[in-house]
Structure formats: structure tokens, C-alpha cells
Amino acid sequence: xxxxxxxxxxxxxxxxxxxxxxxxxxxxxxxxxxxxxxxxxxxxxxxxxxxxxxxxxxxxxxxxxxxxxxxxxxxxxxxxxxxxxxxxxxxxxxxxxxxxxxxx
Amino acid sequence: xxxxxxxxxxxxxxxxxxxxxxxxxxxxxxxxxxxxxxxxxxxxxxxxxxxxxxxxxxxxxxxxxxxxxxxxxxxxxxxxxxxxxxxxxxxxxxxxxxxxxxxxxxxxxxxxxxxxxxxxxxxxxxxxxxxxxxxxxxxxxxxxxxxxxxxxxxxxxxxxxxxxxxxxxxxxxxxxxxxxxxxxxxxxxxxxxxxxxxxxxxxxxxxxxxxxxxxxxxxxxxxxxxxxxxxxxxxxxxxxxxxxxxxxxxxxxx
Numbered sequence: 001x002x003x004x005x006x007x008x009x010x011x012x013x014x015x016x017x018x019x020x021x022x023x024x025x026x027x028x029x030x031x032x033x034x035x036x037x038x039x040x041x042x043x044x045x046x047x048x049x050x051x052x053x054x055x056x057x058x059x060x061x062x063x064x065x066x067x068x069x070x071x072x073x074x075x076x077x078x079x080x081x082x083x084x085x086x087x088x089x090x091x092x093x094x095x096x097x098x099x100x101x102x103x104x
Numbered sequence: 105x106x107x108x109x110x111x112x113x114x115x116x117x118x119x120x121x122x123x124x125x126x127x128x129x130x131x132x133x134x135x136x137x138x139x140x141x142x143x144x145x146x147x148x149x150x151x152x153x154x155x156x157x158x159x160x161x162x163x164x165x166x167x168x169x170x171x172x173x174x175x176x177x178x179x180x181x182x183x184x185x186x187x188x189x190x191x192x193x194x195x196x197x198x199x200x201x202x203x204x205x206x207x208x209x210x211x212x213x214x215x216x217x218x219x220x221x222x223x224x225x226x227x228x229x230x231x232x233x234x235x236x237x238x239x240x241x242x243x244x245x246x247x248x249x250x251x252x253x254x255x256x257x258x259x260x261x262x263x264x265x266x267x268x269x270x271x272x273x274x275x276x277x278x279x280x281x282x283x284x285x286x287x288x289x290x291x292x293x294x295x296x297x298x299x300x301x302x303x304x305x306x307x308x309x310x311x312x313x314x315x316x317x318x319x320x321x322x323x324x325x326x327x328x329x330x331x332x333x334x335x336x337x338x339x340x341x342x343x344x345x346x347x348x349x350x351x352x353x354x355x356x357x358x
Contacts, residue, residue, distance in 0.1 A: 004151070004176070005158075011172060012163045014189070015163055015189070018196045018200070019220040020217070021197055022197070022204040023203065023219050023223060025216070026209065041305065041308040041340060042336055044335070046195075046228070046312070047290055048335060049331040052314070053320065054287065072285050085288070086130055087133075090285065
């Protein structure tokens, strides 16, 4: 077995184990009420961490990304259509970078 | 829910899968360029097309695959490489713990393995945005798998295309912004789903978001995990003392 194949197999086995730990069980792992209440905040925390990281720390072009995000939030709040939000945000980003000589 | 899968997916499961498919399809806009980058990076690192496809099929976790390719190219030793990949994927453990109570019980083992394999940032975020909506009425596992399928097929195909063609996307096409915009759209959806919990959700969002920036220097993607923990803690602190919130088990009937 090649070193590459061994690495891929170990990495995929480890990743699958992480996925299976909760989702592979027949019954949910029993958890205290307090933990369950805390879990309610998990989706919004995950999404927010991902969004802030991508938009603020996404490399050059911060202003364009913030402009894109602002347009996208406005569209998401008013129209509530994912595809419109995504395309609107992309268009805003493209327009900002194309029209602004200061933005990379 | 288990009975819906006893002899293959029933009509409700099929309809729910289709609904998930429709909801998950916009993610393709973001997945395709990401996959192209992975395929091109794998080729640049000297991986063959079968090796590139094998990794996509077995690991199926974009950022960790890019980490794998980068470390492989640098000649990092096998233990450090695989350890790093698994640590980068630790967040899947958190996603699984959050998602598990929403999915069906008494499901056959192959289906449980399949739903585990399908867990990614995208499948979690898209399906969860539906599950936390009080009006959600679909078969959850089928809906979740429907949400995951576009990511899976998009990732596999774009990885192959990236390997074959290299990074052919011009810099002016801002498709790399698509995935963050998907997450943003879902965040707005989750935040506005239950106005009665707006304060605690806003606290969780701010806590996690600001921490993600402040802790971004931590290695192995651990800053993201720490930021999520801060968000959960802040949301819990704000909601403490308020009337008890219903857990996933108290949500809409499956």
C-alpha cells in the first residue's frame, strides 16, 4: 500500500468516525437539559462564526465583501429567497470591485 | 420515521428529498469553484486523477482536503498530516451532536452511515435552517439527504474538472464569494425564524462572530471551534432565566 493511500484511508476513517459519533447511533446520546438548551444556540453560532470569518478575514477586498454582505442581508430580509440573496450578493461584489479603482 | 425507509424510501421521503434538493441546489454556485481549486491544487501537488477522486469520495470534506494536499506537497510526515486533517474536521462532531436529535430514529444502519457520510458545513447549515423553522413539515432525514446531495455531486464533479482543466476561472468572476453568501443567507433565515428568541440568538451570533475574528490565529481551525463555543455560551447566558425553550424533540412532528 502506498503512503498516499494509507494517509487517505486513515484521514477518511478519522473523519467518518467524527461523523458517525452522533449521527451513526440509533438513539440520540442522552444529554442534560442544560446542554440541550445550549445546543439550541449551536446553528446560529456556527453560521455566524463562518460568516464573520469569511467576510472579515477573507483576504483583500474587505470593503467589497462588506458591501456585498450588506446587499445580501437586505435581500434576505426582504425577499427571503436564497438564490436571489446569493446572486444579488455576487452581483454587488462584482459591481463594487469593477467600479471601484481602490478595491482589488 | 423508520417505517418510511423499511422497504426503500416512501412517497413522503421522496417528496422531502426533492424539497431538500431544491433548497440545497443554490450551493452549487459556491461548491463548483471551490472544487475546481481543489482539483487544480491536487494536480499541482502531483496527485493523479484517481487519487484526487479517491480522496473526494472518502474524505469528502473540502477544507481538510485542501489542507491534506498542501501538507502532502510539503512532504509533512504521515502522522502529522492525518492528525491535522482529522483536527480540521473536528467541527463535524459538533454538527453531528446538534443535528442528531432532529433526524429519524430506528433507521437502518446503512442509512445512518449514509447520513453521517453526508455531513458537511453545507448540508448541516442548509438542513438546520429548515429544521429550526416552526413550519417545517418534511421527513427530516430525507430532506437532509436532499440538501446534501448537490454538495456531494458538485464536489465530486468539480474536483475532476479542476484536475483536468486546472483553475480556469478568471479572477474577475467572484464565485468564491458564493459559499459565504449561502451561509449569510442561512444565518438571516435562522435569526429571523423565531423572534421570541431574538435576544439570545443575537448574542450567540455576535459572540461567535467576533470570537471567530479574534481567535482566528489558533492553529488547526481551532479558532472556529472556540468561537462556536463562545457563541453557545453567550446565547445560553442571555436566555438563562427566561421561560424554558423547547429542544429539538419538542419541535414539529416528524
